[in-house]
Amino acid sequence: MKTFAAVATLGAVASATMMQKIDYDFMRYVSTFNKMYSTVEEFNLRQENYAAFDEFVQGANANTNSSYRAGHNMMSDWTTEEKDQLLGLKNMPLPELLDEVDTVEDPNLATAFDWCTSGMCTPVKNQGSCGSCWAFSSIEAIESAWMIAGHPMTTMSEQELVDCSSITGNQGCSGGWYFYSYTWLATHKTMLESDYPYTARDETCKYDAAKGITNVSSYGRTNGKNANLARLAQQPVNVAVAAGNNVFQGYSSGIITADLGCPTAIDHAIVAVGWGEENGVQYYVVRNSWGGSWGEDGYVRMATDGGIRGVCGINQYVYYPTL
Numbered sequence: 001m002k003t004f005a006a007v008a009t010l011g012a013v014a015s016a017t018m019m020q021k022i023d024y025d026f027m028r029y030v031s032t033f034n035k036m037y038s039t040v041e042e043f044n045l046r047q048e049n050y051a052a053f054d055e056f057v058q059g060a061n062a063n064t065n066s067s068y069r070a071g072h073n074m075m076s077d078w079t080t081e082e083k084d085q086l087l088g089l090k091n092m093p094l095p096e097l098l099d100e101v102d103t104v105e106d107p108n109l110a111t112a113f114d115w116c117t118s119g120m121c122t123p124v125k126n127q128g129s130c131g132s133c134w135a136f137s138s139i140e141a142i143e144s145a146w147m148i149a150g151h152p153m154t155t156m157s158e159q160e161l162v163d164c165s166s167i168t169g170n171q172g173c174s175g176g177w178y179f180y181s182y183t184w185l186a187t188h189k190t191m192l193e194s195d196y197p198y199t200a201r202d203e204t205c206k207y208d209a210a211k212g213i214t215n216v217s218s219y220g221r222t223n224g225k226n227a228n229l230a231r232l233a234q235q236p237v238n239v240a241v242a243a244g245n246n247v248f249q250g251y252s253s254g255i256i257t258a259d260l261g262c263p264t265a266i267d268h269a270i271v272a273v274g275w276g277e278e279n280g281v282q283y284y285v286v287r288n289s290w291g292g293s294w295g296e297d298g299y300v301r302m303a304t305d306g307g308i309r310g311v312c313g314i315n316q317y318v319y320y321p322t323l
Helices: 002-016 022-030 040-061 080-083 133-148 158-168 178-185 225-232
Strands: 218-221 239-241 249-254 268-278 281-289 301-303 318-321
Touching: 022 040, 133 178, 133 239, 133 318, 158 178, 178 218, 178 268, 178 318, 218 249, 225 239, 239 281, 249 281, 268 301
Parallel strands: none
Antiparallel strands: 218 318, 239 268, 239 318, 268 281, 281 301
């Protein structure tokens, strides 16, 4: 019924008005992303959202001096409220900012390295409409640390953290922090995704100690870009960024640099998995949890230089687990 309504509405729009390019583009978008709208009112709202976002895409891509390219994705027709559901740090209290002076540096750092292309990451995941980015950041860093320690690829459970780690400070789909996750995992082990599958909603804790895989013995925090890169040479790290903006949400390819205007008030947790350099611009390789259709197959490149706080705030709250 919903599919029929969407198609019928498209036909009504086509016959009742003179079609413009944006109308055709929106129709292709609906088909490409398999969108379904149940009423004419919803269709009109979604087209308005798409058109507003398309203005940003066209404006961003007119800048030929930047490698950054914006593009349409599953969120192009979403409301602000729907987008905010992805931002699991939006309403969380922030830890104290450290003195932004590098305390560690690796003089032998390679020009480029990527833990995921080296086989030390599980496939890209999708958190759905749940503010559980913090759980994905936590588990993905643990999965990589597990593999780096010599174990086979093992997909672990984000839902365990969503449902069970509220006693250490997390709030399920309403938000959380990776260091709260590590506090929970100091006394409870991660479970397999297959034993505790992800549902993208808050549920009753079903933790089973008999099916546990690994604890987190401790966690650490790095301090400044050079220290971040030095730790990243050892393992993927948790990072927090400002994702509730068009620059990040509309990312399609290239490098997000400071001059693009991404804010630094963080609201989203992800995982830095490597670094590289392109045309003299050093960047982090970052893994997101919005599925493989977003960004560069689920990844984003973000410049390492961007003031004290970093591009989109990425240099501020960098943590890592020790198993």
